[in-house]
Amino acid sequence: MGLFSKLVTGENIPEHKAAVPIISPLNGKILPLDQYPCPIFKERLMGEGVALEPAGYQVFSPFDGLVEFYPRTSHQIRLKSKQGVKLLIQFGFESDRLMGEGFRLKTKEGAKVSRGDLLLEFDLPKLKQKLNSHLFAVTILNSQKLKGILPQRQQVMAMQDLLMTLYV
Template sequence: MFKKLFGKKEESSKTLELVAPLSGSLVSLEKVPDPVFAEKMMGDGLAIDPSEGMAVSPVDGEIIQVFPTKHAIGIRAENGAEILLHIGLETVALKGEGFDAHVKEGDKVKAGDRLMSFDLQIIRTKAKSTLTPVIITNTDSTLSLEKEGLGKVEKGVSPIMKLTMK
C-alpha cells in the first residue's frame, strides 16, 4: 500500500535503456577525433566503431530527422530523449554516397528496426573516420545518463546507455 502512495512509478516511464544501433566496438566520446563530439558540444553519449554497414534504432520512438545527405538520423524516444546517430565523421561531404535510409521523418520505430545501411569501405576511404557518435542532444533535460562498459556490442541487442529524463 505504501509503495503505491510513495513509490516512484513516474521514474519508470522516464527511464530508458538504449541498445547498440551498430555492431562493433563501443568507445568513449572523448576518443572521437572531432571536438564537436569529443567535447560534448552537441550533447553526451558514446561512439561505436562499426564492424558492418547497418544501423538500427536504439529505442522505441519516432524519426524526427533524416539528414538530406543520409549520414545522420535524429530519433525522439518515447521518454522524450532526442538521439542523434551520426554515421562516421565528416561524412556530410559524401553527399549521400554510400548511404541508404530505410526510414523517413515521422516514421515510428521500435528498438532494432533498420534505419539505414551504408558502405563502410566508402566511409573508410573518403571520410575522416568510421567512428559513429550516438548523442543525447537534449542532455540538459536528463536526470541521469549511465553508460555501459566499453568493448564489443551487437546491434539491437547490447545495452549501451540507461537514461532518465526530467
C-alpha cells in the same frame, strides 16, 4: 570531456526516478565520445554519449519513436522516443561531404519507427576509404535533462546489447 558531463560509473549512480536502457543501434566497439574527432561532439555541444567503431553495415532504431531529422546527405539521424529521449546518430566525421554516397536510406523523416526497424545501411569499406574517421557518434541531444548516463565499454551487437543507461 565537456564541462558539464553527465557520465556516471556504476559506483556513483545519482538518485533518479527511472532508468532507461538504450540498446545499441549498430554492431561495434564502444569508445569514449572524446575519441570522436569533431570538437562539437568532444565538447558535448550535441549532448553526452559515446563513439562507436562500427563492425557491421546496418543501423537500427533502438526504441519505438519518431524520425525527427534525416538529411538527404544521410550523414545523421535524429530519433525521439515516446518517453522524450532525443537520440542523435552521426555517421562518420565529415560524412556529409559524401552527399549520401555509401549510405542507403531505409526510412524517412517524420516516419514512426519501432525498436529494431532498419534505418540505414552503409558501406563500411567505402567510408574507411573516403573519410579520415569512420567512427559513429551516438548522443542524447537533451542530456541536460538527465540525472546521469552510464555508458557501456565493450563490443556490442545491434539490438542485443546495452549501449547506455539513462537516469531520469
